Amino acid sequence: MRIALFSTCIVDAMYPRVARATVDILERLGHEVVFPPGQTCCSQMHVNSGYFDDAYSIVKNHVDAFSDWDYDVAVAPSASCVVSLGHQQPMIARHAGDEGTAIAAEDVAGRTFELSKLLIDVLGITDAAEQLGSYFPHKVTFHSSCHGMRIMQLGTRQSDLVRTVEGLEFEELPDLDQCCGFGGTFSFKNADTSGAMTADKVKNIESTGAEMCTGGDVSCLMNIGGALSRKGSDVTTLHFAEILASTKDNPLEVSGPVALTTTTGGK
Amino acid sequence: MTVTQLGMPKVFHGTGNIAAEESFTSFAGRELKNEQLRANLGFATHTIRDKRAKVVGELPDWELLRTAGSEIKQDVMARLPELLEQFEKNFTERGGKVHWARDADEANQIALDIIREQQAEEVIKIKSMATQETGLNEYLEENGVSAVETDLAEEIVQLGEDKPSHILVPAIHRNRSEIRDIFLKKMPHIDKDISDNPAELAEASRHHLREKFFRNKVAISGANFGVADSGTLSIVESEGNGRMCLTLPDTLISFMGIEKLVPTFQDLEVFLQLLPRSSTGERMNPYTSMWSGVTPGDGPQNLHVILMDNGRTAALADQVGRQALHCIRCSACMNVCPVYERAGGHAYGSVYPGPIGAILSPLLTGVEAEENNSLPYASSLCGACYEACPVKINIPDVLVHLRGKDVDAKHGKGEEGNKRQAPDQMDAIMGGAKAMFSNSTLLSIAERGLPAGGLAAGRDHKISWLPGLIGGWTKYRDIPEPPKQAFRHWWKKNKKNGPKQRAASDRVDVDALIAKNSGLAEELHRRHAGEAQEEREEAQEQAAELKKEQRREPDMVRREEDLLKGQDDSSNGTTGEGTSSQEGND
Numbered sequence: 001m002r003i004a005l006f007s008t009c010i011v012d013a014m015y016p017r018v019a020r021a022t023v024d025i026l027e028r029l030g031h032e033v034v035f036p037p038g039q040t041c042c043s044q045m046h047v048n049s050g051y052f053d054d055a056y057s058i059v060k061n062h063v064d065a066f067s068d069w070d071y072d073v074a075v076a077p078s079a080s081c082v083v084s085l086g087h088q089q090p091m092i093a094r095h096a097g098d099e100g101t102a103i104a105a106e107d108v109a110g111r112t113f114e115l116s117k118l119l120i121d122v123l124g125i126t127d128a129a130e131q132l133g134s135y136f137p138h139k140v141t142f143h144s145s146c147h148g149m150r151i152m153q154l155g156t157r158q159s160d161l162v163r164t165v166e167g168l169e170f171e172e173l174p175d176l177d178q179c180c181g182f183g184g185t186f187s188f189k190n191a192d193t194s195g196a197m198t199a200d201k202v203k204n205i206e207s208t209g210a211e212m213c214t215g216g217d218v219s220c221l222m223n224i225g226g227a228l229s230r231k232g233s234d235v236t237t238l239h240f241a242e243i244l245a246s247t248k249d250n251p252l253e254v255s256g257p258v259a260l261t262t263t264t265g266g267k
Numbered sequence: 268m269t270v271t272q273l274g275m276p277k278v279f280h281g282t283g284n285i286a287a288e289e290s291f292t293s294f295a296g297r298e299l300k301n302e303q304l305r306a307n308l309g310f311a312t313h314t315i316r317d318k319r320a321k322v323v324g325e326l327p328d329w330e331l332l333r334t335a336g337s338e339i340k341q342d343v344m345a346r347l348p349e350l351l352e353q354f355e356k357n358f359t360e361r362g363g364k365v366h367w368a369r370d371a372d373e374a375n376q377i378a379l380d381i382i383r384e385q386q387a388e389e390v391i392k393i394k395s396m397a398t399q400e401t402g403l404n405e406y407l408e409e410n411g412v413s414a415v416e417t418d419l420a421e422e423i424v425q426l427g428e429d430k431p432s433h434i435l436v437p438a439i440h441r442n443r444s445e446i447r448d449i450f451l452k453k454m455p456h457i458d459k460d461i462s463d464n465p466a467e468l469a470e471a472s473r474h475h476l477r478e479k480f481f482r483n484k485v486a487i488s489g490a491n492f493g494v495a496d497s498g499t500l501s502i503v504e505s506e507g508n509g510r511m512c513l514t515l516p517d518t519l520i521s522f523m524g525i526e527k528l529v530p531t532f533q534d535l536e537v538f539l540q541l542l543p544r545s546s547t548g549e550r551m552n553p554y555t556s557m558w559s560g561v562t563p564g565d566g567p568q569n570l571h572v573i574l575m576d577n578g579r580t581a582a583l584a585d586q587v588g589r590q591a592l593h594c595i596r597c598s599a600c601m602n603v604c605p606v607y608e609r610a611g612g613h614a615y616g617s618v619y620p621g622p623i624g625a626i627l628s629p630l631l632t633g634v635e636a637e638e639n640n641s642l643p644y645a646s647s648l649c650g651a652c653y654e655a656c657p658v659k660i661n662i663p664d665v666l667v668h669l670r671g672k673d674v675d676a677k678h679g680k681g682e683e684g685n686k687r688q689a690p691d692q693m694d695a696i697m698g699g700a701k702a703m704f705s706n707s708t709l710l711s712i713a714e715r716g717l718p719a720g721g722l723a724a725g726r727d728h729k730i731s732w733l734p735g736l737i738g739g740w741t742k743y744r745d746i747p748e749p750p751k752q753a754f755r756h757w758w759k760k761n762k763k764n765g766p767k768q769r770a771a772s773d774r775v776d777v778d779a780l781i782a783k784n785s786g787l788a789e790e791l792h793r794r795h796a797g798e799a800q801e802e803r804e805e806a807q808e809q810a811a812e813l814k815k816e817q818r819r820e821p822d823m824v825r826r827e828e829d830l831l832k833g834q835d836d837s838s839n840g841t842t843g844e845g846t847s848s849q850e851g852n853d
């Protein structure tokens with residue numbers, strides 16, 4: 001199968017290791033990955049901030065970048081960005097009176113999957129240890145991002161996959177359904193409220209005794225990780241793709257307080 | 268999408284207590300420093316939240332009920348003029364009088380005129396969001412009429428010369444000893460040795476009110492529902508004070524927003540299931556009163572309803588925003604909202620706090636009203652409100668829509684008369700990001716600057732678009748160390764894309780794969796469900812412990828709940844715990 005990777009802007013610029021882990025997992029399963037080079041961002045930050053006119057040209061860019069290539073499915077390691085494709089892009093195109101782009105956006109969105117959904121619902125993965133060779137001998141808790149949980153209705157797909165990793169000790173997070181306080185520009189527009197929400201999330205994470213908190217959206221993880229780091233906590237955050245990519249032969253290296261790096265080059 | 272089009276009549280925005288005087292951000296910033304308030308709100312909202320989740324979980328057709336509620340309300344909005352006239356006709360035929368009020372001032376004036384006709388100097392009231400919206404009590408006070416709130420929590424707020432902070436539990440911010448002090452000060456015949464025992468306080472309140480119920484000739488209410496095909500009005504409540512107000516006085520004046528209609532009597536079936544469960548977490552509320560016109564010799568003989576617009580037509584004209592008018596004021600959205608839980612109700616300025624307030628207030632006043640334009644941003648868009656809303660109002664979508672209108676207004680677009688404002692910091696950030704996100708070549712060049720350490724400085728223009736690189740972010744969080752290389756550059760160096768196009772024979776039937784794997788996710792979920800459930804219970808226990816530690820004076824937060832329980836138990840013998848007062852009255 002040919003899979004087009006939509007890395008998302010924040011992974012591309014700040015967490016390339018998450019995109020590399022995604023590529024690694026998919027190639028391990030024998031699939032061809034392409035990276036449409038015209039891609040940038042889903043436009044969510046602009047839409048959620050009310051900048052609909054600015055968002056329009058970003059939407060057009062995404063639709064062009066992904067309509068141009070022949071692939072079976074596209075994948076993004078983020079529920080939030082995938083939701084934005086189907087939910088917000090057509091609205092933005094229509095707002096600008098561009099029905100053609102709206103329909104093309106719906107088409108691209110219809111072929112783009114969040115990573116855990118692709119792995120389970122399309123590729124039939126239900127046991128990471130067995131089917132992917134995933135090995136990660138650490139105590140891990142999991143944060144469920146709001147958009148995956150409520151808009152995409154991902155259910156427990158991401159955490160269920162994490163639970164099947166060999167050597168991993170899973171700790172359930174209290175108040176799992178509570179927002180981490182990120183909310184895009186909310187995090188600095190209403191910094192105090194956002195900070196209070198994040199502080200509570202961090203307390204819950206620390207109460208689990210886990211070494212790391214994983215999840216499916218690096219934006220939430222950057223928020224949580226940033227607050228943990230500010231507090232001087234040893235707990236770090238990482239994307240679940242990184243955990244799935246880690247194997248006995250090629251383990252994920254924990255290096256430093258915030259950053260983790262993959263050593264995989266993909267084969 | 269502009270609301271006003273040329274040749275259309277002017278849009279009338281709402282007036283009254285629906286406009287904030289201070290931005291949400293700065294008000295919330297202050298409230299957040301009040302640790303006690305935060306702990307109290309956290310405890311109270313979580314308690315109601317859990318109760319709601321439990322009783323909602325009991326109904327196998329809950330989602331269908333929500334859909335029905337949403338569709339009935341959509342129908343009402345589509346046929347509002349027709350249904351209002353039908354209601355007017357039926358209410359009038361059955362001996363009532365219908366008044367139309369364009370805004371808060373008109374509604375208050377109409378009520379005052381009726382009260383003056385009756386030569387009353389005091390009136391009794393059932394808790395009502397509509398009259399809070401119009402500021403009726405203050406208006407009457409200025410005109411020499413005192414309005415006595417008969418709902419316990421509302422009475423506490425009124426006697427304490429305070430403002431409500433929740434639409435259902437207005438005195439959520441008061442504790443019992445405070446209540447005792449308020450009563451001692453404001454109730455003339457009270458026993459001076461009264462303790463702060465909830466039952467004693469409820470008893471004092473009952474004596475105080477009973478006398479008012481018998482003495483007064485005029486009552487004022489809101490209305491939960493107005494039924495178009497019968498001209499019926501309905502009030503849903505827990506304490507029984509509503510029933511007293513609706514039956515004892517000779518004159519009854521009900522304030523009702525024009526959106527409160529349902530087409531037929533049978534439609535009430537849906538809402539009377541949705542409201543109590545969403546609101547107080549009860550299966551059924553203790554009192555549901557309905558009145559259809561005048562019955563000679565029984566109940567009020569002089570019956571009025573004031574149909575109030577106050578910005579609702581403007582909200583209706585907004586295609587995305589109009590769903591806010593579906594609201595039945597159950598308060599579920601604020602009880603589940605993480606922002607409300609921290610900032611509290613007063614931060615929203617308007618009488619409508621929480622997620623619904625963040626959309627309804629700016630819709631009623633126009634988002635262009637400067638005071639209210641901070642409200643659509645008072646949300647992380649987590650979606651908990653939408654999930655809980657019994658009539659499926661997609662609050663996050665409306666919030667985003669209103670942000671769009673706010674930005675348009677600032678850019679001199681949208682409603683006529685909007686002036687272009689000088690570009691601010693947000694405009695600069697968004698403009699720069701737009702340029703890069705619309706062109707991958709520009710983005711690629713910018714990303715080359717990542718390892719240069721620009722991030723650490725946070726002032727590098729090339730990377731200023733990154734979420735959170737500004738002000739508020741670093742107040743509470745660190746910025747992660749930037750990577751050596753953006754992903755696109757790594758890809759270019761280490762990988763190669765295949766050709767853009769492929770032979771048709773290389774394509775895979777994805778739909779067939781999905782069909783084959785259908786049910787896998789559920790199977791996987793089930794495999795872990797048992798252990799997950801156990802862990803979850805353990806985790807929740809830990810969280811509860813944590814919260815207990817955070818609560819410095821646990822007794823304080825139970826106050827209102829206890830108080831109302833005391834009232835319920837002794838006054839009407841219901842066994843249900845009354846955590847609330849009036850249910851979603853409007």
Ligand code: SF4
Pocket residue numbers: 545593594595596597598599600601623652655656657658659660
């Ligand atoms: S918007 Fe809020 S108060 Fe209104 S019906 Fe929905 S949940 Fe209830």
